[in-house]
Amino acid sequence: xxxxxxxxxxxxxxxxxxxRPAAFNALEMELVDALVDRxxxxxxxxxxRGVVITxxxxxxxxxxxxxxxxxxxxxxAGAFHALAARFHLVVLEIRRMAKPVVAAVNGVAAGGGFSFxxxxxxxxxxxxxxxRQAYTSNGLSIDGGxxxxxxxxxGYARAMEIAAFDAPVSARQALEWGLATKVAADGQAVExxxxxxxxxxxxxxxxxxxxxxxxxxxFDTPLEAQxxxxxxALAACGAHPDGQEGMRAxxxxxxxxxx
Numbered sequence: 001x002x003x004x005x006x007x008x009x010x011x012x013x014x015x016x017x018x019x020r021p022a023a024f025n026a027l028e029m030e031l032v033d034a035l036v037d038r039x040x041x042x043x044x045x046x047x048x049r050g051v052v053i054t055x056x057x058x059x060x061x062x063x064x065x066x067x068x069x070x071x072x073x074x075x076x077a078g079a080f081h082a083l084a085a086r087f088h089l090v091v092l093e094i095r096r097m098a099k100p101v102v103a104a105v106n107g108v109a110a111g112g113g114f115s116f117x118x119x120x121x122x123x124x125x126x127x128x129x130x131x132r133q134a135y136t137s138n139g140l141s142i143d144g145g146x147x148x149x150x151x152x153x154x155g156y157a158r159a160m161e162i163a164a165f166d167a168p169v170s171a172r173q174a175l176e177w178g179l180a181t182k183v184a185a186d187g188q189a190v191e192x193x194x195x196x197x198x199x200x201x202x203x204x205x206x207x208x209x210x211x212x213x214x215x216x217x218x219f220d221t222p223l224e225a226q227x228x229x230x231x232x233a234l235a236a237c238g239a240h241p242d243g244q245e246g247m248r249a250x251x252x253x254x255x256x257x258x259x
Contacts, residue, residue, distance in 0.1 A: 002034040006056065010194045012049040012201055014042055015104075021057025026065035027112050032086045039090050043097045049205060050197030051097070053120060054104035054190050055113075063111020063134055084143050087112065091119045091145040095216055098209025100200040104193035105171075105180075110134040115144025118153065121212065122181040124193040125171040131179060137166045152219060153178050204242035204258045 006017040016038055018025035025031075042048050055061055064083065072079035094101045103109075103120040111134040117123050125131075133150075135142045142150075142163065151159040154177050162169070174180035184192040200208060210233040218226055237243035242258050249256035 002030055004031040005034045005038055007038070010052075011198060012047065013052060013194050013197045014048045014050070015052045015054065015190060015194065016042075018053070018055040018061055021055075021059075023065060024057070024059035024062035024108065025055040025113070026062045026068075027083065027087065028065040028068040029083060029086065032083060032090065035090045036086055036093075039093045039097075043093050043099075048099065049201035050100045050102070052102045052104050052190060052193045052197055053116070054106050054193070057107070059107040059113070060103070060105045060109040060129065061113025061116055062108060063113050066138075080143075087144055091115070094119050094121075095145070096213070098212065099205050100197045100208065102181075102193040102197045104189040105129045105131070106189045108132070111138075111140075112144050115142065115146035115149070118149035118179070119145050122193075122196060123174070123179065124182045124184050124189050124196060125174055125180045126184055126186045126189040127171055128186050129171045129189070131169040131174050133162055133166055135166075136163055202258075204240075204246065204256075206240050206242045207237060207246075210237065 004019050006019045008015040008017065016035075018031065020026060020031060039051070042051050064080075069076045069079035069083070072082075074082075100122065101120045103117040103123045105117055105123055105125045106129065107126065108130050109117045110130075110132040114131055114133050117131070133142060133146065135146075147159075150162060154162070158177060169177070169179065171180060171183045175183050182192060182196070214226070214229060214233060217229070221229065242256075245258060246256045
């Protein structure tokens, strides 16, 4: 297994650490392939109830490794085409995973790292962390689902401002704009992210996974279709042990004991 990712365990929460600190955890094919393998496996692993993603060293992720792309045998166009195909599999797995995925942004998150953080369900930023889309300043367009997540998080007008001007966004500004869930003291982002994931994981992941999918699909679904999806999901909850336990606990005025 590639050493570009370090795996740590915090109870039922798995922490994936991007492990190219000398390159500020820039994305190249070996790292992205390792991410595909790890994230896909974690989505299936019933022992894992949540995932935290962070970076080793001073950065969360500085985006695509431009040196790797410029030296690619098919040139930058071929490099982008190949890398984005794999990177986008990671984004899809995260957005469809029926368990919480939290980005612990310990330092700069730029370019693909910015989109990577936005793909996660929640973002805990260290006080000194900085977000920057970084694509347009380098003559590039946004990938990694950034154009999907950004307007949904901050609205179209703010998303256009971020895309057009590419100003660095501080942790406090990110919190104010809705790009961050929480700001943590420097050195505490992973700990806070694990606590957040564990809080969700202590509840019903069946219910959480359905809510995550319904909300993610809502922007592109007509009302009638969304109502039908809600009805089907609610019926599935009624048939699931978690839903039955939750209803019994409410009726008996006690805390539910989800499996």
